[in-house]
Amino acid sequence: MxxxxxxxxxxxxxxxxxxxxxxxxxxxxxxxxxxxxxxxxxxxxxxxxNSRIVERAHQQLDQLSLSSRVLLNRPMIALAEELARLTPGDLQYSFFCNSGAEAVEAALKFARIQTGRPRIISTYGAFHGKTLGALSVSGRDTYRQPFAPLLPDIIHVPYGDAQKVAEVMDDQVAAVIVEPIQGEGGVIVPPDEYLPALRGLCDQHGALLIADEVQTGIGRTGRLFAVEHSGVVPDLMCLAKALGGGVMPIGAVVGRPSAWTFFDSAPLIHTSTFGGNPLACAVAQEALRVTVEDxxxxxxxxxxxxxxxxxxxxxxxxxxxxxxxxxxxxxxxxxxxxxxxxxxxxxxxxxxxxxxxxxxxxxxxxxxxxxxxxxxxxxxxxxxxxxxxxxxxxxxxxxxxxx
Ligand SMILES: Cc1ncc(COP(=O)(O)O)c(C=O)c1O
Structure with a gap:
């Protein structure tokens, strides 16, 4: 291979x-x-x-694995409800896909369409996936340079320093994308005031805050979601990895109502054939249940x-x-x-x-x-x-x- x-x-x-x-x-x-x-x-x-998650997968496999995409399915609805309940603040709507990079791609598109602005601020050392959009906001030249030119209008600033974001923030910025702890950058824990400061800057300039919790999410850092350590509610949250309970691939973007109005007039603007399939959603719901109950x-x-x-x-x-x-x-x-x-x-x-x-x-x-x-x-x-x-x-x- x-x-x-x-x-x-x-x-x-x-x-x-x-x-x-x-x-x-x-x-x-x-x-x-x-x-x-x-x-x-x-x-x-x-x-x-995990025996409970595998058991739930077996049950769903016998019933319905993939979706017609014309009808709704119960596991997808139940997972969206569970994520709305468990995620902080008014994070409420979910878009389902199949990996972390896909969740990031979706979040970048959602931020651009929702704000009508082009620019995204990201950080050096960031890892958001290796598809072209996700790579454009990632922060290591080794992986980026062979594929240039990447997405335009992306600005990278040092991680952990909100002042550097303030210096480039203006009314052209659609979103700031950030990992609550940089994983692939070398497990970098930012100062406590970092995420609250980014939240403030985004609010001030009408930009969205995207928290990439693909690696930190679902319990790993000692809270269900790492943003909970600072009490910050992002506008869009990307999830994948542990959401699949070690059994199925799944990714998700969870968003606040104020970041999700673009779907009202354009419900098919972003779609995924396999996203929201009943097998992955049933498994993810059980994965969340196990994480919380245990x-x-x-x-x-x-x-x-x-x-x-x-x-x-x-x-x-x-x-x-x-x-x-x-x-x-x-x-x-x-x-x-x-x-x-x-x-x-x-x-x-x-x-x-x-x-x-x-x-x-x-x-x-x-x-x-x-x-x-x-x-x-x-x-x-x-x-x-x-x-x-x-x-x-x-x-x-x-x-x-x-x-
Ligand atoms: C923070 C973060 N975002 C996105 C990704 C990409 O996820 P995937 O490999 O599922 O595309 C990763 C993978 O390590 C990650 O750590």
Whole structure:
């Protein structure tokens, strides 16, 4: 499929083929078990093959999987109602699609049509997906440059600094798009006042605030939605990944009524053949139910502190190999001095059956985004394996740092 990727995986010793999974564990064809801290880039909030979610999928599969697209379907209606209930403030309407990038594409179009303005403000280091529109608001040149020219009228500013947004904000701006915590940028947690300040600027200039919660959403950061940490209600919220419960792909844009009036006169202006299919919607509704009933956000908050503190202690002992540990809930980034150190650590972790990967826009950060159903004993095991991996690379550290 992708010989270059195959070579890279082989070079790092990542040569196993996955076969099945349960809770925080993925099992390869040889029967080896791995604690998954890569979590499908943050997908497996409710764990692999969560039995309630799989059961709901089986039921819906027997009844109706895809939609006629002419008639409505109950799972889609129920999911929209549930999202309206669970999302903050007056976020009320949902558009359903099949991935994070599609949710971002939709949100960008909604912002432009709703405001009648062209310009979007985004941030350096942002990751919003790899389709052309989503790529245009993403912030890493490596992925952008080969596809230029991208969408016009996109302005990038440094992340976490509302003043930089204020400097470019005017009445041509349709929206500011932002991740509440930058995931692929290297797990960057902004100052507490950042999102409220962006909300204020958008209100002042009649622009929409788009929160991309594709990675932070559905419990990962210790709240169901990461914007809840700051009490900010965005105009449009993008969801995907964990919304599918680790069983089905699904994406969604949830919007406030004031950001959704364009559909009144143009109901077919944005559509998706597979979006809102009953199978994915039934699964997503069950995924939300499991997340809330099992209080997975609280679990992320509590276990996140254990993992963060454990990694910080290791940073104290291995301060040349780990330069920073940061994050919120079970979204944690471990910064290393070079991509070489990161690669060696990922390989050592894998050999000891812990899966972890780089963040896509920052190869000096290894992300730790395990399923929220990971146990305290598994976190202890992960920390033990980190210690062994750090000890194993110590003799090679000078070479690895120099690259
Ligand atoms: C914040 C954010 N937005 C959008 C995306 C794109 O999602 P997908 O890969 O489902 O297109 C990602 C994927 O990592 C993401 O982290």
């Amino acid at each position: 992708n010989p270059g990727l195959a070579r890279a995986l082989r070079f790092m010793g990542l040569n196993a083929v996955e076969k099945t999974g349960h809770e925080a564990i993925i099992v390869d064809e040889e029967g080896n078990q791995y604690i998954d801290c890569a979590g499908g880039y943050g997908v497996f909030v409710q764990g692999y093959q 209080d997975l956000p609280q679990r992320a908050a509590t276990l996140g502190v254990t993992l963060l503190n454990g990694l910080k202690q290791l940073q104290g002992r291995f301060s040349r190999a780990i330069t920073d540990v940061r994050g919120r809930g079970l979204m944690i980034g471990v910064e290393v001095p070079s991509a070489g150190v990161g690669g060696a650590l990922i390989s050592e972790l894998f050999q000891r059956h812990v899966l972890a990967v780089y963040t896509l826009n920052n190869d000096r950060v290894i992300r730790m985004v395990p399923p929220l159903v990971i146990t305290a004993a598994q976190i202890d095991q992960v920390l033990k394996v980190w210690e062994q991996a750090l000890s194993a690379i110590e003799p090679m550290l000078d070479d690895l740092i120099e690259g």
